[in-house]
Amino acid sequence: WRLDGIRQATAARWVAISPIEQFAASQGFYYSLDWGSLLIPTRGQIFKKANFSRSDINNHVIGLRNDKYLVQLYTYSRQPRGEGGKFYVVAQTNVPREYGEIFVRRRGKFFNPPVPGLRKISMEWGSFNSKYDVFASSTEGATSFELLHPVYMEQLERLPFEVNIEVVDNIVYLYGSGIKTISTEHYHAMLALLDEAYKQMKL
Secondary structure (H helix, E strand, C coil): CCCCCCCCCCHHHHHHCCHHHHHHHHHCEEEEEECCCCCCCCCCCCCCCCCCCCCCCEEEEEEEEEECCEEEEEEECCCCCHCCCCCEEEEEEECCCCCEEEEEEEECCCCCCCCCCCCCCCCCCHHHHHCEEEEEECCHHHCCCCCCHHHHHHHHHCCEEEEEEEEECEEEEEEEEECCCCCHHHHHHHHHHHHHHHHHHCC
């Protein structure tokens, strides 16, 4: 409680999205404008190019969902917008088992490079393989990952923006890209994906 009012002096007000703070309050979650660079994960494809002096997490929302599991939602940038950096909306949660490393990437039209250190896994349904690439540290980890089935992946495809999935040990990341203007609609959509993931994984 004593620390709750402390804010970073370097917090960038221009990245603040005030409706997201209202979204956090409506869900009973906590909001922080600038989560800083100290807590950026050091593993995973989305974070592998993070730079301590340039990357940042903002509009961070954290809370216990349905009194059952902890969720986090935030915007992540590898470098400032003014310098051509990409912005992502990230949703993450911890799960009770470990899957190793899994990376589920939406296929591009022309360029789909391999992922160093991970092997490419082909799934059982052809339509999925034409839309997504799956890379994993082990075949067993990927084939046992409950979200890799048509029902959940169709939910991702219905969104108006691209969503990839990444698992690092027991942390599941869902992140949206190709978003020009971030709004509460993106946070609602990502939270709904976490809710469905919770159901599918029977956590």
